[in-house]
Amino acid sequence: MIKKINKTRFIHTAVVCFLLAFSACKAPSLVEREVDLKDLPQNFTNTSSTDTTNTALIQWKEYFTDSYLTTLIDSALVNNQELNIMLQEIAISKAEIKAKKGEYLPFVGFGAAAETEKVGRYTSQGANDANTDIKEGVEFPEPLPNYQFGLHATWELDIWKKLRNAKKAAVFNYLSSVEGRNFMVTQLVGEIAESYYELLALDNQLAIVNRNIEIQSNAYRIVRLQKEAARATGLAVSKFEAEVLHTKSLQFDIQQRIIEAENRINFLVGRFPQHVQRSTDDLLMMKPKAIRAGIPAQLLENRTDVKQAELALEAAKLNVKVAKARFYPSLGISAGVGFEAFNPKYLLDTPESLLYSIAGELTAPLINRNEIKAAYASANAKQIQAVYDYERTVLNAYIEVANQLSKVDNLEK
Numbered sequence: 001m002i003k004k005i006n007k008t009r010f011i012h013t014a015v016v017c018f019l020l021a022f023s024a025c026k027a028p029s030l031v032e033r034e035v036d037l038k039d040l041p042q043n044f045t046n047t048s049s050t051d052t053t054n055t056a057l058i059q060w061k062e063y064f065t066d067s068y069l070t071t072l073i074d075s076a077l078v079n080n081q082e083l084n085i086m087l088q089e090i091a092i093s094k095a096e097i098k099a100k101k102g103e104y105l106p107f108v109g110f111g112a113a114a115e116t117e118k119v120g121r122y123t124s125q126g127a128n129d130a131n132t133d134i135k136e137g138v139e140f141p142e143p144l145p146n147y148q149f150g151l152h153a154t155w156e157l158d159i160w161k162k163l164r165n166a167k168k169a170a171v172f173n174y175l176s177s178v179e180g181r182n183f184m185v186t187q188l189v190g191e192i193a194e195s196y197y198e199l200l201a202l203d204n205q206l207a208i209v210n211r212n213i214e215i216q217s218n219a220y221r222i223v224r225l226q227k228e229a230a231r232a233t234g235l236a237v238s239k240f241e242a243e244v245l246h247t248k249s250l251q252f253d254i255q256q257r258i259i260e261a262e263n264r265i266n267f268l269v270g271r272f273p274q275h276v277q278r279s280t281d282d283l284l285m286m287k288p289k290a291i292r293a294g295i296p297a298q299l300l301e302n303r304t305d306v307k308q309a310e311l312a313l314e315a316a317k318l319n320v321k322v323a324k325a326r327f328y329p330s331l332g333i334s335a336g337v338g339f340e341a342f343n344p345k346y347l348l349d350t351p352e353s354l355l356y357s358i359a360g361e362l363t364a365p366l367i368n369r370n371e372i373k374a375a376y377a378s379a380n381a382k383q384i385q386a387v388y389d390y391e392r393t394v395l396n397a398y399i400e401v402a403n404q405l406s407k408v409d410n411l412e413k
Contacts, residue, residue, distance in 0.1 A: 033384050035313070037394060060189045068278050069196050072269055073189055079270030080188060086181045093174035100170040104156070104163030111338075112149035118142060134342060147347060150338015150355070157333065162325035165318045172315035176308050183304035192268050199261045199276065200283045206254045209247060216244045300394070309386070309393040316379070316386035323379040326372045329364035 220240040226232035337356040
C-alpha cells in the first residue's frame with residue numbers, strides 16, 4: 001500500500017515537473033510589424049517617365065572628369081578619418097562572425113595536472129588505502145602523488161538553430177556595415193564634389209568682383225579729378241567711393257567663404273588647412289552630364305543606405321529568433337580522454353592508466369525567466385525599430401532624389 005502511494009506521488013510530481021517545464025519553454029507573444037512599401041510611387045514627382053536608365057550605376061570616376069577633383073576624392077578615400085573609423089567597424093563585424101561561428105562548433109582543450117595528497121589513516125579512504133595494493137605488490141605511497149593529462153571537449157547541439165541564427169545575424173550585420181561604408185563613400189564623394197564646384201563658383205564670383213572693383217576705382221579716380229576741375233560735386237565723389245567700399249566688402253566676404261570652402265574640403269580629405277588645387281576653367285563653360293534617376297523602385301537596389309537598412313532589418317529578425325530559442329531546452333555533450341597515474345612511469349600504461357568520460361546534459365529555463373523575457377522583448381522592439389528605420393530610409397532616399405531632380409530642373413530653366 002505504501003509503495004503504491006509513493007508511486008502515485010512520484011507520478012504526480014513528474015507530471016507537475018513536466019507541465020512546469022513545458023510552460024517554461026513557451027515564449028510570450030509580442031507585437032510584430034512588417035515592412036509597408038505599398039505606397040511607394042511609380043515615378044518621381046517632377047517626371048512621369050518610366051525610363052529605367054539610372055545615373056547611379058555610373059562610377060564616380062566616369063562621371064567626374066576634372067583631374068583636380070578626382071585627385072581630392074582619391075585622397076579622401078584613403079585619409080578621411082570617419083571613413084577609416086567605419087573600416088574598423090567592418091573589421092569588428094567580421095570578427096564577430098568568427099566568434100559566432102565558433103560558438104556552434106565543438107570546443108576541444110588540453111589539460112595537465114599534478115598533485116599530492118595525504119589522508120588520515122582513521123578515515124574510510126585512509127583505511128582502504130592501507131589495506132589495498134595500488135598495483136600487485138605495490139602499496140599506496142604516502143603521501144599519494146597524482147599525475148594526469150588529456151583532452152576534454154564540450155559541444156552544445158544547435159537543435160533550435162539558436163547558434164546558427166546568431167551567426168547569420170552577425171553576417172547580416174557585417175554586410176550592413178559594408179553597405180554603410182559604401183554609403184559613406186557615396187556621401188563623401190558627393191560632399192567633396194559639391195564643395196569643389198562651390199569653390200569654383202566662388203572663384204568666378206571673386207574674379208567678377210575684382211573686375212568691378214577695378215572699374216569702380218577707375219571711375220572713382222576720374223570723378224575725383226572732375227571734382228578738382230569743378231566739373232563734379234562732392235556728393236558724386238562720395239557716391240563712387242561708397243560703391244568701391246561696398247564692392248570691396250563683398251570681396252572680403254567672398255575671400256572668407258573661399259577659405260571656409262577650402263577648409264571644408266581639407267577636412268573631408270583628412271588634412272590640415274592648405275590651398276586646394278583646382279581648375280581655372282570658366283565654370284559657366286562646364287556643362288554637367290545629364291542625370292537620369294530611373295524609377296523609385298530602383299532605390300531599393302541602388303541606394304547603399306537602403307541596402308544597409310534592409311540588411312540590418314534581416315539581422316534584427318534573426319536576433320528575435322535567437323532570443324526566442326533561449327526559452328527552449330538546450331542539449332550539450334561533454335567528453336574527455338586522458339591518462340592518470342600515481343607515478344609518471346605508469347602514465348602511458350594502457351588500459352590501466354587510461355581514463356575517459358562522456359555525458360549529455362539537457363537543460364531548460366524553469367523559474368525566474370525575467371532576463372530571457374526581457375531579452376526577447378528587447379530583440380523584438382529592435383526588430384520593429386529596424387522596420388521603421390528601413391521605411392524611413394526609403395522615404396528619405398525618395399525625397400532626396402526628388403529634391404535634387406527639382407533643383408537641377410530649375411537651374412536648367
